[in-house]
Amino acid sequence: xxxxxxxxxxxxxxxxxxxxxxxxxxxxxxxxxxxxxxxxxxxxxxxxxxxxxxxxxxxxxxxxxxxxxxxxxxxxxxxxxxxxxxxxxxxxxxxxxxxxxxxxxxxxxxxxxxxxxxxxxxxxxxxxxxxxx
Numbered sequence: 001x002x003x004x005x006x007x008x009x010x011x012x013x014x015x016x017x018x019x020x021x022x023x024x025x026x027x028x029x030x031x032x033x034x035x036x037x038x039x040x041x042x043x044x045x046x047x048x049x050x051x052x053x054x055x056x057x058x059x060x061x062x063x064x065x066x067x068x069x070x071x072x073x074x075x076x077x078x079x080x081x082x083x084x085x086x087x088x089x090x091x092x093x094x095x096x097x098x099x100x101x102x103x104x105x106x107x108x109x110x111x112x113x114x115x116x117x118x119x120x121x122x123x124x125x126x127x128x129x130x131x132x133x
Contacts, residue, residue, distance in 0.1 A: 010123060015067050015132075019122050022062045030055030056081060068130040076129060083124035087117040 001009070010016065034044075034051030041047055060080045064070045094113035098104040104112075126132050 010126070011119065015126065016122055018067045019063070019125070020118070022059055022066070023118065025062065026055050026059040029058050056084060063125060063130070068126075068132065070130055079129040080125060083129045084121060086124060087121035090117040090120060 030051040032051070033054045034047045037047035037050050038044060057077075060077050061072065063080070064072055064076070070076065091113035094116055095109045098112055099106055099109035
């Protein structure tokens with residue numbers, strides 16, 4: 001299978017487009033929860049992390065139910081959570097480079113980070129967390 005066929009096999013699929021949709025919902029959930037926490041707490045990093053973790057739990061449920069049709073399982077959730085670590089690192093490095101070093105606008109930096117992190121996260125979730133080749 002050549003590189004174009006591999007890309008089509010993984011990314012031009014219903015699974016990937018649903019993953020993108022759930023990612024949008026998850027971004028809203030995490031942001032909303034972080035904002036809600038900020039009403040009660042002045043610790044923005046803590047608020048962000050609470051929103052991230054709760055959003056991740058919701059994303060795991062949605063991925064299990066609507067994309068990969070797998071039962072909820074603590075071990076699978078641990079793998080799912082671990083699957084998001086590369087995304088978190090990629091996005092932070094991209095923002096560091098484009099926003100902090102190259103002085104790109106924040107929104108552009110965040111969008112670049114999301115676009116570059118999503119394919120890696122999808123493959124990690126699909127293959128590592130849910131065991132689908």
